[in-house]
Amino acid sequence: MTARVQTWHERVSWKSIALYACSFVVACYLLAPFLWLVLTSFMTEAEARSVPPHWIPERPTASNYAAFVNPSPELRMVGSRAIEETPRAxxxxxxxSLSTALVNLFIATFAAYSFARLNFxxxxxxxxAYLASxxxxxxxxxxxxxxxxRKLQLLDTYLALILSYSTFTLPFTIWMLKDYFRTxxxxxxxxxxVDRCGWFGxxxxxxLPISAPGLIAAAVFAFMxxxxxxxxxxxxTSTIQSKTIPIVVANFATDLDVQFTFMAAAGVLAVIPPLALALVFQRLIVQGLAAGSVKG
Amino acid sequence: MAEVHLEHVTKKFGSVVAVDDLCLTVHDGEFLTLVGPSGCGKSTTLRLIAGLERLSSGQIYFDGQPVGHLPANKRDIAMVFQSYALYPHMSVEENIGFALKMMGYPRDEIRRRVTEVASMLNIQHLLARRPRELSGGQRQRVALGRAIVRDAGAYLLDEPLSNLDAQLRVTMRGELKKLHADLQRTFIYVTHDQAEAMTMSDRVAVLNEGKVLQCAAPAEVYNRPANMFVAGFIGSPPMNFIPGEVQREAGMLVFRAEGIRQRLPLHVALAVDGTSVHDVVLGVRPEDIVVSHNPEEGTLTATVLVVEPMGADTFVTLTIGRIRCIARVTGEFRVGSQETLYIRFDEAKLHLFASDDGRALRAERAMVLNQQEADLA
Structure with missing residues (x-):
């Protein structure tokens, strides 16, 4: 038999065109706000407020980012000192976030192992009960x-945040790791x-090395x-001793004014660490979630 | 090396008794196989010896020292798992050397031993690979290497060949036997495959419902099964069982079933004579049925149901009245379905079992010899 060269419309079906079109629309819907955030962070405040609004900055500037490194005296006061506080936040x-992730891993590993392996x-x-909480x-x-x-005198400390975040994240982490460990x-x-290891060994x-994908996925979720x-x-939190980035970014919208460009720049900075984590561990996160949900 | 002794060992999981008052001694340097159907307690017994399960009662001794209280990592054993259980995050070299590392051996010594074992198992070219990059047979060798790299008192093997294809299984059977001959260590092997048990072992322990029904050399288990279960489990095709009764006719004992009258041989008659045993089951191995196309004196008429040529042998399923049995004949024997054949049983190799509890009815060898001498005199 002789091989026949397929024409483009034989290779590309209407079904795949429709699928790509739908995916494109969803991607635009999801990414447009983020793109707008990034583009606004490179605009001047006047351009950001221009009517009608436009997407592409006419004169892109990095001054919004530079302000965080070395704010001028008048910029220091913007957004209840939000510019000044952003790096520390x-x-x-x-x-x-890192501490919460580590606390999660430490406690949830023991708990999840018990649920996965011991019948008690x-x-x-x-x-x-964990799920209900x-x-x-x-x-x-x-x-x-x-x-x-307040009674524990932990207000405005890291520990208060770590404890409260762990309360919320641990049930999910334990459930996720329990399913992963069972696989x-x-x-x-x-x-x-038999090879001479005690339990801890x-x-x-x-x-734990074998469980790395599950552990990393759980830690990334707790971090996020x-x-x-x-x-x-x-x-x-009440002072910059413990204020986190969402609180400081919100400060850009004060009662008197909203600083769109600084808010956008701070937003971009805030997105970078979780985005980097997700990109680096993307494969392991998917592996960890899939093993837990499909095989567990 | 170690002698492993199990004394009244019982293991219960809730109300289920997995191992029931089991007593067994595995001699130093012996290759003993625990064989039985699924759920008979053979793997649990092995795990109890390994220390991976806690005893419900009884005691286990290694060289006379009780070890029942010791966890697996404190017992002097090495084990090969059915699933191989290779560490997926380690290379083959790290897998094999892992136990030695845990035991604090110097790095050079670990490397020397790993290389030695790898060349013994012909896997030296795989040392840098991860388990997922190996075939089933290669994984099996690595699992074996991980066990034999150690100077353990006993080597426990839990159905290590069950995941291999039939051809490789036969090859590995031979290699394992050679390995045992070279190492001269205590091997305790678990399998549900009676062919593995028969071909590799010094002794075979047949288990059912958590109990050892017979523990003896393979030939002894095959030729002198202790009961109907052992007789039916060991041998392929299995032994034919024909229910019937013992009667005394003209001064001699005969077995009678529908359409069958069979004089009982001396080794069986001596065991039955003078007892109240009446309902029995006659056991005949397929190869102990002699078939012929021509009738002779004392032969039974049988109709052929199915013919299964296996190459060297042919299995012929026959009916004698309503009784069905399988005969093993040579591959050259020509026979077709629905043909009539004439058969007789090899008297010297007949087995008889009590139908109430299935125990074998067979006189001791000495008793048979005494009777034969008396008859001659």
Missing amino acids: LLNSAVV RGGRLLLM RMVPGIAIIIPFYILM IPRDLEDAAR MMWRVF FSWNEFLFALFL
Whole structure:
């Protein structure tokens, strides 16, 4: 038989054209606000407020970013000192988010291993209780949390944020890791024990390295949640000692004025760390989630 | 090397008894196979020896020392798992050397031993690879290497060949046997495949419902099964069982079933004579059925149902009245479906079992010899 060269309309079906078109529309819908944010961050405030609005900056400027590094005395006061506070707020967010991710990994690893491997009385009930706690909206428990933190003299500290974020993220992390751990064959643990490992040795040298995709996915989710969280940070922080980036960015919209370009630049800066994390660990996150949900 | 002794070992999972008051001794340097159907407790027994399961009661001794209280990492054992359980994040070299590393061996010594074992198993070219880059057979060798790299007291192998294709399984059977001959260590092997058990082992322990039904050399288990379960489990095709009764006719004991009258041989008659045993099951191995196209004195008439040529042998399914049995004949024997054949049983190799509990009815060898001498005198 002779091979016949396919014409373009034989290779490209209407179904795939429709699929690509739909994907393009969804991508535009999702990415347009982010693109607008990035483009606005390179505009002057006058251009950003121009009517009719336009997308592409006519005279792109990096001055909005430069202001964060070395703000002039008058810019320092913009947005309740938001420009001045942005770098420190980024650091605070990083410390709080990383710590929450680590606390999550440490506690959830032990908890999830117990749920995945040990049959103990009330285990299922406990898991359901964790899930139920995840259903309670933050606004419902913010007052008790505030009072608790005040009594513990933890207001306006990293620890207050780390503790409260861990409360919200741990149930999800435990559920996710429990499902992931169940996909790891028991024989591997047994083999490690036969190969002269105690329980901790087995965990450290065999179980946790194999679980890396699941652990990284869980840690990234805890990090993202903490990085984006607004409500608890608003209540529990009051000075730049512990204020996180969402609070400081919100300050650009004061009662008197809204600084669109600075807000956009701060927004871009705030997006970079989680975006970088997601890009770096993209493969592992998908692997971790898929193993937990499909095989678990 | 170690002698492994299990004393009244019981393991319960809730109300389920997986291993039931099991007593067994595996001698130093012996290759013992635990064989039985799925769920008979063979893998649980192996895991109890390894320390991967806790004893419900009883004790396990290694060289006379009780080890029942010790966890797996404190027992002097190495193990090959059915799934191979290779560490996916480590190279083949790291997999094989892992236990030695855990035991604190110097790096040079680990490398020397790993290389030695790898060349023994012919996997030296795979040392840098990860398990996912290996074929089933190669993984199996690495799993084996991970065990034999250690100077363990006992080597436990849990159905290590079950994931291989039939051809490779036969090759590995031979290699394992050679490996045991070279190493001269204690091997405890678990399988549900009676061919593996028969070909590799010094002794075979047949398990069912958590109990050892017979533990003896493969030939002994095959030729002198202790009960109907062992007789039916060991051998392929399995032994034919014909239910019937024992009667005394003209001073001699005969077995009678529908259309069958069979004089009982001495080794069976001596065991039955003088007892109240009446309902029995006659056991005949397929190869102990002699078939012929021509009738002779004492032959039974049988109709051929199915003919299964296997090459060297042919399996012929026959009916004698309503009784169905399988005969093994040579590959050259020509027969077709629905043909009539004339058969007789090889008397010296008949087995008889009590139908109430399935125990074998067979006189001791000494008793048979004494009777034969008396008859001659």
